Amino acid sequence: MLTIHADSWFDGSELRHRPVTVVIDGPVITAVHDGRVAVPSSATLHVGFLCPGLVESHAHLFLDGHEFDTAKRQAYMEAGYDAFLATGRRNLERLRASGVTLVRDCGDKWGINHALRAETAGSALPVVRSAGVAVRRKGRYGSFFAEEVVDAVTAAACVRTRGDSDDVKIVLTGIIDFAAAAVKGGPQFNLDELNAMTVAAKELGKPTVAHCSGREGIDLAVQAGIGSIEHGFFLDSVLLDRMAAGGTAWTPTWIPVAWVRDHPEACGVGPDGVAGLGRILDQHRANLGEAHRRGVTILAGSDAGSLGVRHGDGLHDDLAAYADAGLPLAAVLASATSAPRRAWGVDGGIIGVGRPADLAAFAASPVAGLSRLRQAVATVRGETVWQPASPYSLAAA
Ligand SMILES: [Zn+2]
Missing domain, CATH: 3.20.20.140 (Metal-dependent hydrolases)
Structure with a gap:
């Protein structure tokens, strides 16, 4: 299982200016919680902004x-x-x-x-x-x-x-x-x-x-x-x-x-x-x-x-x-x-329960400027996280 905490997010249609917790099990998003929710026995990724993979x-x-x-x-x-x-x-x-x-x-x-x-x-x-x-x-x-x-x-x-x-x-x-x-x-x-x-x-x-x-x-x-x-x-x-x-x-x-x-x-x-x-x-x-x-x-x-x-x-x-x-x-x-x-006709593009986990994470929200999205801090496919060399690292919760 993988848990992502984001300070703000875009769900595929609306910008949400508040923290979210997204839980991934296998290839699929299994829970989306308002705020920061601790999920036991799960690797956790903390990011500034989360959206569907670009x-x-x-x-x-x-x-x-x-x-x-x-x-x-x-x-x-x-x-x-x-x-x-x-x-x-x-x-x-x-x-x-x-x-x-x-x-x-x-x-x-x-x-x-x-x-x-x-x-x-x-x-x-x-x-x-x-x-x-x-x-x-x-x-x-x-x-x-x-x-x-x-x-x-x-x-x-x-x-x-x-x-x-x-x-x-x-x-x-x-x-x-x-x-x-x-x-x-x-x-x-x-x-x-x-x-x-x-x-x-x-x-x-x-x-x-x-x-x-x-x-x-x-x-x-x-x-x-x-x-x-x-x-x-x-x-x-x-x-x-x-x-x-x-x-x-x-x-x-x-x-x-x-x-x-x-x-x-x-x-x-x-x-x-x-x-x-x-x-x-x-x-x-x-x-x-x-x-x-x-x-x-x-x-x-x-x-x-x-x-x-x-x-x-x-x-x-x-x-x-x-x-x-x-x-x-x-x-x-x-x-x-x-x-x-x-x-x-490709499934995805929406952050919601039951949707494929196909996500991109950034250090900060594009509300402060679209250039905030030029460099990802992670892409997530299922429970597989790719990260460039950066301070954002996976840690066991
Ligand atoms: Zn062309």
Whole structure:
């Protein structure tokens, strides 16, 4: 048995500004008591703040976001399977140190995500939810993480081979032209092709995830019943209402675009690009607030591995942006705990009796600032406690 005493906590929907005692037996939470309650014959952990384990909803584990040299990034893409796997292992450790216990990898064409999922299963590292290899239109954007298809028949056939993926990832639109503040090119797939893929995914029982920005692409994604829209730049209130009504979730991935705005020289972006990035982010920020007000499910995801986005830090940077956009603290925390698990049908994300013990602990409450959550003092899975070198140690009660 394991007992956790926390000075304050977040239960998955509400912040509680008072002490709590959480008792864990095997894999499950067996009691939640107001205040500090001594539990005999139990190891005890004392922490400042307790919440469900954090979720990073959009990452590419085989990539390092803190390699800023674009020539080195280019060369790394030839480094090969073993190097990619080693990078992924390090990134999982970084995520854990940031309080993450579940990460959704949104695609790599080498299958590093699947390999990491297999080798870390049952370990104290974050659980990997893997999209495997994504699906894209032949010749269009997505070469480092997607397989090419040419029409509705080959697209559906490709999706049917994704039985070992946790999510089916579809590349629906291209990248963004910063200076023009617009998506480059039209959607990669038409509605018939997209419907063929979502139907095939439904037959497999897999949620769908679409790389998608721009009104044209987002409109198609909503019509085809895509589970979550990744990036979603250039949303508007009409589309947000349709997403809320249809249960389409949104992963905003704020930080990779903000990083380019703040480091234009690193990517050769000129003054026109910087001005465009400012407009794009102003709109994205406004849409974050609107999405919350209109009841859209927001999944916290940073596209960690992208240029400038380090695993772990990226998630916390994205959370800071959501708070800055006006989301209440409880909504920010829900986007990285209960909301993604609910969207994916994964048990957890709630601190309550009978729920899986899948928790993150921190030295202090985020009420004093979200940066308090950047470094975990422990992650807890069942009775297994992982702690970095810190003064927070397990002691027999
Ligand atoms: Zn991505």
